[in-house]
Amino acid sequence: xxxxxxxxxxxxxxxxYEKQALAFLKQQGLLLVCQNFYCRFGEIDLIMSExxxxxxxxxxxxxxxxxxxxxxxxxxxxxxxxxxxxxxYLSQLEYEPYCRFDVVTISEKTTQPQWIxxxxxx
Numbered sequence: 775x776x777x778x779x780x781x782x783x784x785x786x787x788x789x790x791y792e793k794q795a796l797a798f799l800k801q802q803g804l805l806l807v808c809q810n811f812y813c814r815f816g817e818i819d820l821i822m823s824e825x826x827x828x829x830x831x832x833x834x835x836x837x838x839x840x841x842x843x844x845x846x847x848x849x850x851x852x853x854x855x856x857x858x859x860x861x862x863y864l865s866q867l868e869y870e871p872y873c874r875f876d877v878v879t880i881s882e883k884t885t886q887p888q889w890i891x892x893x894x895x896x
Contacts, residue, residue, distance in 0.1 A: 788833075788835070791833055791835040791880050792809070792810075792819055792820065792833045794880060794887060795819075795820065795831070795833040795878040795880065795887050796809070796820060798878070798886065798887045798889070799820070799822055799831070799878065799889070802889070803824065804822040804823065804824050804829065805822060805823045805824075806820065806821075806822055807821045807822055807823050807828065808820075808821040808863075809821075811859070811863055813859055813862045813863070814862075815855065815858040815859045815862055816855040816856065816858065816859040817859065818830050818831070818832070818856060818859050818860060818863065819831055819832055819833040820833065820878075821863065823871075826871065826872055827871065827872050827873065827874060828864075828871040828872070828873045828874075829873070829874055829875075829876050830856060830860045830863075830873065830874070830875050830876070831875075831876045831877070831878060832848060832852075832856055832875070832876075832877050832878070832893075833877075833878045833879075833880070834848060834877060834878070834879050834880070835879075835880045835881070848877060848893070848894070853875070853894045856875060857875070860873065860875070874891065874892045875892070875893055875894050875895070876889065876890060876891050876892065876893055877889075877890040877893040877894075878890070
C-alpha cells in the first residue's frame, strides 16, 4: 500500500541532513513553523520564523564540489518551484508576513552547515 506523499519519508540521507540543518538553525534562534510542506507545486524543506519574518528554507547536500556543489544545484527552475510552493503556503494564511528564501548547504568537507540568507528572490 502506498502512503500519501505527505507521510512518505524521503531518502534517509535527505532526512538526516534536514535534521542537521534544522538543529543548526534552531541554534541560530529560528523557530520551526513547518517541516516538509508539500503541495501540488512542490516541497519546501523547512519553514521557520525569525521575529516577524517567515523563512522558506531549501536544504541541499552534496558529497563534493563537482559541478558547483550544493549551491549550484539550486537552479532558476528549482527557485521558481520553491517560490510557487511558498505562494501556495502563504495563500492559506490570514496575514501577509515579510518573507525570504534561504538555503542551507551541507557537504562532506564542512563540519558546519553553510547558511545563505536571502539566497534568491521572486
